[in-house]
Amino acid sequence: MTMDMTFLGTGSAYPSPHRGASALVLRAEGECWLFDCGEGTQTQLMRSQLRAGRITKVFISHLHGDHVFGLPGLLCTVSLNTNPSSVQDQPCVEIYGPRGLRHFLRVTLGLTGSQLLFPYAVHELEPTLDQSPPEGQLSHEMTTESGPLHPQEQPGRSICLDASSDCYLLFEDKKFVVRAFRLFHRVPSFGFSVQEQDRPGRLKTELLKELGLKPGPLYGRLKAGQSVTLDNGRVVLPSEVLEDPIPGRKVCILGDCSSVLGEGPLKACNRADILVHEATLGDEHHEKAVEHGHSTPKMAAAVAQACCARRLVLYHFSQRYKPCALQKEGDDDDVVELQRQAEDALDGSGIEVTLAEDFFTLPIPLRRPQ
Template identity: 75%
Template sequence: MSMDLTFLGTGSAYPSPHRGASALVLRTEGDCWLFDCGEGTQTQLMKSQLKASRITKVFITHLHGDHLFGLPGLLCTVSLNITPSPTQPPSCVDIYGPQGLRHFLRVALSLSGSQLLFPYAVHELEPTADQCPPESQLDAMLESSISESLHPQERPGRTIPLDVEGDCYTLLEDERFVVRAFRLFHRLPSFGYSVQERERPGRLNTQLLQDLGVKPGPVYGRLKNGESVTLENGQVVTPLEVLEEAIPGRKVCILGDCSALVGEGPLRVCRGADILVHEATLGDGHRERAVEHGHSTPSMAAAVARACRARKLVLYHFSQRYKPLSMRTEGEEDDDVLELKRQAEEALEGTSVEVTVADDFLTIPIPIKRPH
């Protein structure tokens, strides 16, 4: 199964002529999962090789505008480009994010008179009080005023509480993936997401099967699916006998804006991540200012990568003061992203963690792992 990660926007605060606002897409076999949707994301999608119509799930890390303002417009644009089928109704788009996201979409779509040609459901994560300063808690008066009337295309979504024992939120479990969220500290409640691919059976030892007199056919498929089979001579063949070592699943972890992790869940859930995407809004020389605004520096991101033993750290969400690689001129070092990369690499010295700085439209392939 192919898997890759494409960055549509890597800037902080607002979209600029050189960087889009936060948005990235995890693509698996054609399906696209969108993480954050800052203003202008639909334009970035049109410039990329990705198709907005392939988006089946959206994950919002927090409710600041540079991660959210593009979502209503994107949903409307996708709807405008759908050709309705009388025989196959459109599938529901699942949207995950912090408490308040459901109300935001209802108001934005309703007040603008927007009708969609597909259903959507918003699944909200219940934050805890230690995820942001007290003055940034969702106002109780706002909560009480939230309408329970669904938008015409809205389907009831889940409200997901923190699993105290695991210190995380389990969002999705199917035959391919387990998706969890975890808590981060920011000026508003922020979350990170972990996409864990399930391990797959190893290759069949076809030579051994042929030696046993088993011909290629349905029996091979049953063994591959973990089912024991009985041969014509009465011999029972188990998957353990004919399957090579299982292929470990890949893990991608994407963190929203943060100046700290909350609880033990983040490191537990992100342990061994193949790719850890972490913000680095300001350089290490501006650490105090970064923390004051709920953000991180390269060395802070590196500390998280080191603690969870990630294979690759990808930095993004850069202040507009840092020039993209495409704008770099010879001799300039202090105000471009290569300096941020150097700071993270210095903090990770002595480890095998690879550091990458994301540019808009960078695509990172995530190869299938080899058995241990």
């Protein structure tokens, strides 16, 4: 039931000796998911405690290079480290991102003659025209894939905006519901909401003993939500012997943006345990940030407050902001000032603010039943 996220790159525009390009990994229930994959992500993975070969899903927020240039290389490196004898057992790597990502990967892998030892599928999100200025809209000719699938490519889905929720439902299973939502940037950008499903509460073991039930298969049936009939004919309902359900955690990760679009983001991120939001420049550079499709700490704080998030994590800093460990007295651009600006904007809200740094791992504790 552990869940955490590790930031592999917290810088914007390009990787530097101080900050990697955008990438973070969410680990939960044995799953390992990568969000964005800027240039150098595979090197950052090697420097971390994470294993690239465990990544089963990739989510790309938008097609700017500092969020996607590392993906082809990462897939090839994972393949090189795959045991050829276990090829038949390799799961399909599911990749989600904007329309055009499928063509980008197919052409890149094809032109470089890259063969993978595992299958992959690209599921594309269809953007809307209001997600970027007209010059940021990519033509269908540029983004539509052509030619045969890559030898290891499996057909992917095209996912359209659901009008009722104003979100994109990426998938839902027994563990998670994952949605995407629209952001405004210089090119169409998306955010992602990972909602953990609620878990059954703990069994009231003392009550079960009083009823004459011993630990064993019947406990498992009750935990799974099935009724049990005792020898005396009494039917024991799960609701009688289970404590309140354990609420699922919610993690929301926003790509580059100067604003959210529609009601979808606020719905999808409502009461998020963690809201990861870019803060490329300080509040004093507000006009410049918006001009380039980015946000400041105050703008990020406004989104966190509108969503009633529990914690706001800032990342995607301009390379002008050095990590705290490298900050020197008298430096003009202090990254800690970005945290102060967000905290000032959230004063009295109870929302915590955290600065992400490369290789920072944030545990996400279980929620307590209401």
